[in-house]
Amino acid sequence: MTKINSNYQKLQAGYLFPEIGKRVRAFAAANPAAKIIRLGIGDVVLPLPAPVLEAMHAAVDELGKPESFKGYGPEQGYDFLLQPISEHFKSQGADVAPDEIFVSDGSKCDTANIQEIFAVDNVIAVTDPVYPVYVDTNVMAGRTGEAANGRYGKLVYMPTTAENGFDPEIPKGPSPGSHVDLIYLCSPNNPTGAVMPRSSLEKWVAYAKATEAIILFDAAYEAFITEPGMVHSIYEIPGAREVAIEFHSLSKTAGFTGTRCAYTVVPKDLKARNDKGEQVAVHSLWNRRQTTKFNGVSYPIQKAAAAVFTPAGAKAIRENIEYYMENARIIREGLRAAGYTVYGGINAPYIWLKVPGNSTSWNFFDKLLNEAQVVGTPGSGFGSCGEGYFRLSAFGFRENVLEAVERIKSRVKP
Numbered sequence: 001m002t003k004i005n006s007n008y009q010k011l012q013a014g015y016l017f018p019e020i021g022k023r024v025r026a027f028a029a030a031n032p033a034a035k036i037i038r039l040g041i042g043d044v045v046l047p048l049p050a051p052v053l054e055a056m057h058a059a060v061d062e063l064g065k066p067e068s069f070k071g072y073g074p075e076q077g078y079d080f081l082l083q084p085i086s087e088h089f090k091s092q093g094a095d096v097a098p099d100e101i102f103v104s105d106g107s108k109c110d111t112a113n114i115q116e117i118f119a120v121d122n123v124i125a126v127t128d129p130v131y132p133v134y135v136d137t138n139v140m141a142g143r144t145g146e147a148a149n150g151r152y153g154k155l156v157y158m159p160t161t162a163e164n165g166f167d168p169e170i171p172k173g174p175s176p177g178s179h180v181d182l183i184y185l186c187s188p189n190n191p192t193g194a195v196m197p198r199s200s201l202e203k204w205v206a207y208a209k210a211t212e213a214i215i216l217f218d219a220a221y222e223a224f225i226t227e228p229g230m231v232h233s234i235y236e237i238p239g240a241r242e243v244a245i246e247f248h249s250l251s252k253t254a255g256f257t258g259t260r261c262a263y264t265v266v267p268k269d270l271k272a273r274n275d276k277g278e279q280v281a282v283h284s285l286w287n288r289r290q291t292t293k294f295n296g297v298s299y300p301i302q303k304a305a306a307a308v309f310t311p312a313g314a315k316a317i318r319e320n321i322e323y324y325m326e327n328a329r330i331i332r333e334g335l336r337a338a339g340y341t342v343y344g345g346i347n348a349p350y351i352w353l354k355v356p357g358n359s360t361s362w363n364f365f366d367k368l369l370n371e372a373q374v375v376g377t378p379g380s381g382f383g384s385c386g387e388g389y390f391r392l393s394a395f396g397f398r399e400n401v402l403e404a405v406e407r408i409k410s411r412v413k414p
């Protein structure tokens with residue numbers, strides 16, 4: 001009899017978004033006239049900007065002619081995309097060479113797949129609340145124990161709450177069990193909207209260097225940073241090339257959630273040890289993994305992605321990001337004026353609000369849905385430390401955002 005990978009049975013049901021859907025459908029069925037405004041899901045609404053679309057169209061036409069047809073491309077991505085990405089890093093003060101960049105069809109896949117080049121007995125550290133992909137993929141791989149009270153055994157959870165400014169604390173050594181090997185950090189953060197300060201990232205890089213740990217840095221929302229002086233790439237921190245892998249995505253940055261294009265940086269200076277204790281370059285492992293299991297992103301999509309890095313493309317996506325960040329400002333300031341305690345929304349398209357009173361995230365979800373017909377995301381769905389918080393997304397059309405804020409202000413007093 002064939003046996004399954006039993007680690008899959010440790011996975012807790014993907015409960016958050018199905019449960020939101022269920023409650024919204026039930027409400028809509030009972031209130032058919034209600035106009036429901038959805039600020040729950042992290043998906044963009046604005047269409048692809050013209051320079052991106054034109055590049056994609058032109059590339060599609062090239063595929064229709066024998067002289068410009070393309071078959072398989074390089075698994076790592078075409079040079080016409082790797083070069084401008086590398087230059088973009090350099091413009092931010094991050095030293096990343098084109099051959100350290102791996103183009104892919106998503107940061108979800110990359111943050112999910114990266115763990116397989118590391119040993120099963122590595123200790124994993126994640127923040128709480130957290131993007132669930134980091135956790136579930138390590139559960140599947142067998143790096144955790146069973147789940148109890150919303151947490152998996154063997155995982156090291158680092159609370160990020162208002163009390164610590166949403167900044168994860170470095171595990172304190174040298175007590176047994178305090179050392180961690182793979183550390184997932186996401187900044188600007190989904191769901192809290194917080195951005196890690198430079199001083200904090202410097203501490204993490206120093207910690208990783210001292211303990212031979214590796215930081216997996218998810219920078220999917222880097223382009224949403226509005227405050228000057230914030231860290232956009234961990235490679236701005238001296239020494240990070242020896243300890244960090246960084247993930248970028250055009251999904252939120254350029255409206256590619258449906259189109260699919262992302263990239264991951266594995267610096268050649270990054271080493272980890274094999275069973276014999278010898279140092280091995282992580283870059284060559286990831287390259288081997290990608291060339292074995294992945295055949296690259298399609299040519300028209302890479303051409304569209306390259307357009308994001310042209311002056312016209314960069315300007316167009318900047319305008320879209322500013323539109324979303326104005327939404328974020330409207331939500332943040334509107335709710336604050338109404339008496340809510342709100343976080344985020346300045347360097348990230350998410351507003352993380354404190355649920356008023358001692359109510360739970362799900363109670364607040366129901367209250368917002370019933371009284372204002374606004375849908376958000378209960379913070380508890382991202383981890384036990386998210387209980388008592390609530391996420392609103394700035395990815396919406398302006399008129400809906402304005403109406404949602406007005407409704408909350410007038411109908412759902414904190």
Ligand SMILES: *Cc1c(COP(=O)(O)O)cnc(C)c1O
Nearest residue numbers: 106107108131190220249251262
């Ligand atoms: C949306 C998101 C991504 C991007 O995922 P893609 O697969 O590139 O669409 C990565 N990390 C976080 C935390 C996200 O919210």
